[in-house]
Amino acid sequence: MELVIRNGGLITGDGKTFHKRATVYVREGRIAGVDSEEPAAGADIAALETIDAAGGIVMPGVINAHTHGCIRGPSMPCGSAPFEAEEVAYFRNRHLLQGTTTLLNVCGLAMPDEVDVAETEPHAMDIRVSTAHTPNNIQAALVVDGKGLSTRHLSATIDKMLDAGAVALGEAGGGQTLGGGAQEYRFIPHAIQREFGVEVTPATARSLKNAVLGRFLDPADGLSNPRLQDELERCGFSGVTDASHVRDIVTRSVMPSVSLSLAGFDEIAREAERVGYPAIFHNAAPSAKRLIAAVEKHPHACLVAGHSNHPSFLPDEAISIAQDLKSKGAVIDVSTLDCIGTRWRNDPTNLDALIDTGCVDTISTDFAGGHWDGVLEAIQRMVGKKQLSAAAAVALATGNVARVFPQMAGDRGLIEKGKRADLIVVDNVNLSRVRHVVIAGRIVVRNGRLL
Structure with missing residues (x-):
């Protein structure tokens, strides 16, 4: 066996299962088995590496499907110049140390080959991109900024991007193009x-x-x-x-960009229904009606209402809009933004309200000007406030995300035999304290330190 993680609790990511003590076996980057029974004396299996998770909980790695700033292509839905390499490295490492093992950068106008930072090794996280290459979304970016867009970005199409490795559509709209x-x-x-x-x-x-x-x-x-x-x-x-x-x-x-950006909602929804990939939308007070109309018009598309706890909503608005969208088939995503511990611009009022209603499907970070709080900080808040069980809260960032984004994460998000071995070990008292991170069977963070 290549890796054995023993002596910890186990949350599998299915929203229900929690074992007080379990052992996870990893071979060739995949989960080879899970043993929730107390091992018999002398039954240790030889392993190249072992993690003693005593005092911790093993869970699937966080799948963060709404982030920005983690690639070297045009940044944000406004197509701004790329972030500097040092900034990208900092953002990536923050996500990794916060327990993220799979990340979707939804700036939307970058190319899949712009994931890797030049002259560096690929990052340990699996970092993927989305595509918003439709006429109105590109024009909205150019009106606001567009300084990071070259001829090849402007000539790209949804089909070309998916063929090149994009795994989702969007973000349709954004804080730049929709006054956020x-x-x-x-x-x-x-x-x-x-x-x-x-x-x-x-x-x-x-x-x-x-x-x-x-x-x-x-x-x-x-x-x-x-x-x-x-x-x-x-x-x-x-x-x-x-x-x-x-x-x-x-x-x-x-x-200047608002009408163009809203028109881009219709383009992305139509394309999502055609190609069968999920699409992420900027859900906020100025765009909610357009998003509801898109969901109604394209019932067979998987449309994700991003950051449904957006601060432009009043709490009752956030609830009623999310419930309406969910009843029509949309996926309700909330984002940590900076509302858990940082409180730079936002507070957790809308997040708490949506969690309390039980209508949330997934959780992400978004960007918050680079000051986002970690997904696990929000999960710890939900558990601490007794809004959700630990198993249910963890599923919002693992198994649920894998089901919504199968092209990106269909082989992970659950701790079960055959799944990719993306695993984290966190403190059993504070789930936001990450001890160890394993990606595709390889330890990349040990005792809170990058390897």
Whole structure:
């Protein structure tokens, strides 16, 4: 046997099964067997490597199907210039140390051959890409930024990308093209900095955006100029500029891509139904109605409502929209964002509300400007608050994800004979503390340290 993990508890990833003590056997990168009985004296099986999981729990590696920043191609749905190699390495290693073994980068406009960072070995994680190469999604990116897009990115198609190794469609829409988080922490602050030389926080940018355009990105929902001026004073802009000037800056930053991005929803849904691959959508207050319509129009497509706990929703909205989408056949995904421990821009209110309703299918991190909290931190929160059993919570990041994304993860996500041996060992008191990580049978993190 190549690897034996013994003496730990075991969560299999099916949403139900938990063994207080078990042994997992690994051969040739696959799970060779699982023994949940107390081994008889002298029954140890010889192994090249052994992990003693005493005080820990063995579970499948996290399958994170909504991330950004982990490849060297165009970044984000706006097709921005690639992240620097050092940033990509940092993001990847953070995910790995947080227990992720399979990762889907959903910027959407990068190529499969841009996964590997030049002049380095492939990362231990299995990193894959999605495709959003449809006319309106490409045009939405160009309107906002597009500086990372070359001729080959612009000429790519869904079929060519799937043939080259993409494993999903999307992300349709994004925080850049639909007035979401990236507008708040990047584009609006940069525009204000250029115009006035004044730095604004993401929270201030969000306040100004909502004051000008409302939560649904409809200028008719924005505040009147006198009330907007009051908001400017509240945000510390008194004497810097007037309401009309701020309204113009915010509108020019946010609105040009919105109609294009929403039209891209229809393209991605149609393509997902045609090709039979899952598709990820930006689910937020400005896009929820369009997503619901797409789900209704394409009932045979696997459409994933990404980050359904988006902060643009009020809690009751998040629940009612998620329940409506789920009743129509959509997959309900929630994202940690930065809402568990970091609390940079977001809090866990919407996440808690959706978990409490029982309508969540999968969990991911998204990006949160690079400040995301780990999936296991959210799982520990669910278990600690007694919202879900440990087995049910872990399934949101393992077995459930594997079922939704079979082209990417159909051979993993469960600890059972024949599955790929992607395994993690975590602390049995705090599931977010990762001790060991095994990918395809190889130990890549031992005692919390990268090997």
